[in-house]
Amino acid sequence: MHHTHRTRPWHDHDFDPGNPSGERGTRRVVLLAAAMMVAELVAGSLTNSMALLADGLHMGTHVAALGIAAFAYRYARRHAADPRFAFGTWKVGVLAGFASAIILGLVALFMVYESVVRLLNPVPIRYGDAILVAAVGLAVNLLSAWLLHGHDGHVHSHGHDHGRGHDLNLRAAYLHVLADALTSVFAIVALLGGRFFGWDVLDPVMGIVGAVVITTWAWGLLGRTGRVLLDREMDAAVVAEIREVLDDGDAVVVDLHVWRVGPDKFACIVALVAADPLPPDEYRRRLQVHEEIVHVTVEVHPCTGEHPHTEEQAIAH
Template sequence: MDVQKYEKKTLWVVLLTMATMVVEIAFGLSTKSMALLADGIHMGSHVLAIGLSWLAYVLVRKAQNSRKFNGESGKILSLSGYSSGLILLLFAVVILYEAVRRFIEPADIVYRDAIMVAVIGLVVNIVSAFLLHHDHEHSDHNIRAAYLHVIADALTSLSAILGLLAAMIWDIPFIDTIAAVISSAVIIKWSIGLLKDSGMVLLGMKESHSHDHHPHHH
């Protein structure tokens, strides 16, 4: 596994996500769009989680170069994936909570700006997904976690766009909220899957494929 290559790619995604997060939160506050703010805060969780994935690669690289470390460096990746899954789960719950609260007290939304920034968010996520996509996804829980965060984010951006468009066209503001609820349900399902798989590797119940130390030739 070419740790350094993934380390670089992951860092790029972290920086991309961070920039988008700042923009979305700023616009979310100024346009009072729940969807945008949710997406921005959500991006924050991904900055954290993907940052964690990046750190895991740094640690694996150090571990592989170190004489003292004789554990399975693959376990580091599963641990990072597991922690990342927990962050994902937590944020899905936060979005649910926010959506329900907004459902109870609706607010006016500046639709055009909100949709524009959500589209930017979506594009960034698609670019990130391409950056992170690689062959070892199933055996490497770390990159899978980062990938899921990006896809989850694309999903919230997409649901924000669709929700805002529907709300704008048919003047039904709570579609925004329903979209947020559906997104969080899907994200909860993903994060539980990730926790199950990476947790099994950590407990040694299922062997991970990343403990063969030969570099993979493509």
């Protein structure tokens, strides 16, 4: 009789501890933003206020982006043990952050378009309604920022800051809230200037200024999430630490690949050439001093010739 059994991995491959507080905060902000959007759309329809309707539609884009963040948390949590994900579901949140950065950029582009149109074709501004909308929007976004602040789940290993370890999904949601709050502040300043000093041009100008700031935030978020998604981590501090531990005079690192698999957690594949090779487990043991390195694959090659430590000989073996 033949017996079959299911092989188990040596250890869990889910390296994301999750961020329950960040997930709860994001869900609350989604509900708050959705309620604000509905209230503005209903009030705008009842009062024929274009300012209210426009802000309600603008709020809709942030509801969509925040909804992506909330969905990413839920999906990552529910599929954390899915074996189809080789290194867990942490990058689901990073992908959501990348998508949110694109939405932020589109919002900024729309703000520039609207501002240029109003510069070229000024329209009468209902200052009372517009100031009220901006003030309420600012209050809602400050409350949302408070709900999200301090829940990024950032951790450090051995006192080192390896960078980019924050919850990038929550960071994206936070930037959307800040972008809306910034827009409201600029709008209030511009509307007060227009109402009391007749500076009507200040409204579209502030729109362009706000768009530039938001574009800067979006570009930074795109860079941070894009680096993780493309595994561009070979400039991380942990790479030098791996070489320092393994390049001990006898063994030489001839090939090294490092990538992020969780917040401040890294995996690596390393190939070594050594005159007197040790078992691979010994090199793994040496790397345990850096707890941020959570998944290690080691190849060890014996060297030959008078000057053995060359990459060509490692590849030949």
